[in-house]
Amino acid sequence: MSGGWLEGNATLITGGGSGIGRAVAERFLAEGASVTILGRDKDRLEEVVRSVADPSRVHTVTADVRDGAALAAAVAETVERFGKLDTLVANAGVWDYQRQLTRLSPEEVDTAFDEIFSVNVKGYLLAAQAAWRELVKTRGSIVMTLSNASFYVNGGGPLYTASKHACLGLMRELAYELAPKVRVNGVACGGMNTDLRGPESLALAGRSISASFAKKGPDTPPPPIPLHDSSTEPRDFTGPYVLLASRAQSGPITGHAISVDGGIGVRGFARAAGGDDL
Template identity: 55%
Template sequence: MGWLEGKAALVTGGASGLGRAIAERFVHEGARVLVVDRSRDKLEQLGADLGGRLVTFAGDVTSPADNTGAVAAAVEAFGRLDVFVGNAGLWDFNRPLLGSSIEDTARAFDELFAVNVKGYLLGARAAAEALRPTRGSMIFTLSNASFFPRGGGPLYTASKHAGLGLVRQLAYELAPDVRVNGVAPGGMATDLRGPSSLGLDRQSISDAMPVQELLRKHMALEIYIEPSDYAGTYVLLASRENSSTVTGAVFDISSFGTPQREATPEGLVVL
């Protein structure tokens, strides 16, 4: 019997990368899962791979209607909602402040914050009332950039610091009925994209840099990290039986380098 047997979960940005790894692990642990993503092709493939315990919903996390529709679809399919995982995100590919014009910076801010911050806020608002009867939980994907520089440029880093504040505020507001926590992974090779306003929507983090090799070389554990390596912490936080006292916390699972190691100029974030 898995840790999430009988639970119903909703995962945004769940058709690839870390989101897919979370959905797969939740299903393995006994949960039924609704995955929200903009890519219908990836959703179709995910549904074919994971079968009957998974439902897909094509939608945009920046849309209020799509967020409420996804929660309604989950409740209709499963009869309840126990876990909301806010995971959809954009990265800025370490674009520095002086690396873009002021006009491009303004457009990129609106696009990136709409996904990384507003998407989490709207998802939380849509899911909160469904989570109260089950005394469920929210889990937000943050990043080592929620605490430190060099995990991205100023746009991404600011958005993840905002996510940290959102976790703390919502944990305060929604207690005692709903637990709210975050997970802060580090680097991984995924299909993560950037804002189209900066022309970064056509390349993935995997294309831009050798993430796995950088991590193995510079991080303390010297291992190749796959998205699935990060999924267990989400299972822990989703399981009320195993984390009933935890709210307002962010688990930093990013495997930083030792003090003797130098950070790489490319940065080591990804989420």
Template identity: 80%
Template sequence: MTGWLDGYSALVTGGGSGIGRAVAERFVTEGASVTVLGRDLTRLTEVVKSSPAPSRMHAVEADVRSSEQLHQAVAETVERFGKLDTLVANAGIWDYQRQLTRLSAEELEATYDELFSINLKGYFLAAEAAWRELVKTRGSIVMTLSNASFYVNGGGPVYTASKHACLGLMRELAYELAPKVRVNGVACGGMNTDLRGPEALSMKDRSLADSFAKKPADAAPPPIPLYDSSTDPRDFTAPYVMLASREQSGPITGEAIRVDGGIGVRGFARAAGGDHL
């Protein structure tokens, strides 16, 4: 490994599984001390115990929808590690591509409130809780975006709208917090993670990882140019390391690195999504 983050201190929301856990573990390997934040303390504790450097990891049980809990997480990070250099805003849920025409009015309202409060409000509140400490260190925020931040059908309308909004938030904060704090994003494609769905659609216990496990060996490849590329979250972490490192990305802010297998260059799989109507 490069040691690009030697001496850094980071806070990763949604750090108990998936890309959040992979980023936290990679940061530790690169020399950082990391607080992992999530709603399942048992899972977070397992992440810390399995770390190559448990003394440089700290678990905080918190909900990204709570400003008070996020402020406490920042305070604990600074108390334990002396400072905060990087916030990775990452916690999120997916809508499993539930289309507008397959949502009742009640489901739409409840799904919107739940998904936006986690995927977007959670990023807002995390940034508000962290920016003062990041100014002190001339640190950075790295947001987990998505191919759905740029293109349609990476989710349903609620998820796509939330990720488009996260892209706009990243760009706005890059302007507002400059020159002291850099703000960038990593727009990930599909990966094998324990990404859950909204409680409003009875998908709290549904995991994206299940679809990878059930996929038959002779199934058609996904319609992306690098269809045989890895779906392991650990292989998506390098851009986070680069963007967190002042030495490697000091002049970069307001940018989103797309790590999605080249989906943006393939064109659309079909002309219209409403042929079933």
């Protein structure tokens, strides 16, 4: 496709081998961008390359977002391959599967906090640190994958919710610090059918949200969100990323989070209190 909203854009996406990261990569390619996808699983990254119409516009980097030197190298490789960097999509993350504080031992709190915050928050900060100089050159933008848990409770347990609240604050702080040269925004996604994994420290690295969706049958009650009959496939969440990455479409927008959560913000509380059974 030519003439898309991101024609000529060069993008780096962390966590681009699966889930919303892969969906964003595929959508950006369809909109005319060239994309570097970074992830820990080389096979998954190569699968993305094989699946796209024009592999010459995709570059892969096998790395961990907790490695600042690797992120700096990914930025350098993107510039070498595509000549510049216009957009950073900070996306790699883990979920705590709503593991409540009362179900965590002190040791689990200690280790899981370090892992979740290192991936979800430090990973975003390191990516921004690696990319900001190149983004200043292009007057580019950063788009962060946030969550309904960046605003509301019970989208995860205390560790995930705290990490996503931190990402919201990080997005807003960087929007101020990098203005007027670089725009920084976020997309606050709701639940979707994605291969989001849990932390290794809680023995949840092998668990995928997709497995929960696969178990649902015709008699399964809908999720308690207003748009409960809307699609939950990652590709249906990609439009706001395109909008925020496009300078022509969102040039005056920075420090803003677009909620794509099925209307959770207007639902109200499903339960009066979360600890009635304690």
